[in-house]
Amino acid sequence: MLGACQSGSKSSGTSQSGKSASLRSMETVAIAAHKCWFASKDPAFKSYRMANELNSMTGTPRFLLVPARNYGGLPLLVVQASGNSSRVDMFGPLLDEPLGTRVNADVKRWAAGGSDCGTSA
Template sequence: MIFANAARRAYHVGIFAGIALVLASCQSEQKTPSGGSGKSASLRIMEQTAIAAHKCWFASKDKAFRPYRFANELNSMSSQPRFLLVPAKNFGGLPALVVQARGSSSKVEVFGPLLSEPLGARVSADINRWSSGDLSCAATG
């Protein structure tokens, strides 16, 4: 009888130890390296920049951006995530602004005819601020 209780206890301890090992191995497999989300540097920087642009220019109903619509193309298979500002009345028309990053680069490129208009200086300043990590809607200082 004593031997049976000891065997039963050992069996249960073994079961619990096995469960603990399985759980520990599952947890260690799910860890990702610090800073690693599986996203390229270009996608991470463009997500941050696009969210700020949408929030500050469109969700805020900024009058300067009423003539434009935001076209998100972050999920492109070309390793070139980008967003566009297109004419509000012609969503399929030529973009007035293209903001993109390429491959593994976290450098944001900005081009398009909007940059040569009066709003261009503000757009450039906003994109530079957002791509450097400051996600505020207005330049400070």
């Protein structure tokens, strides 16, 4: 009976750092996207800006690619993960453009744990 009162290991989808699986995944993907697409000054991404929303209180950490000249404009790409899942989802009109193939491959590689920049478009 005393065993029920003892605190034990709880599996809540968070690590020792208190971060959810979705936040950990999105941090990895967002860091790689920033490094490979923007910090590297990749010309394929010069007409976009990254809007980081990893600290969302909704439980859906994400980042957006928006037009460089209209930071408040509609997102062209949304990359997000939800709740306690480490699965990363993407949607937006950018995925239907030629650059979408590369974006899809990059995000999938980074979500799987890779951090390299791959090849440019």
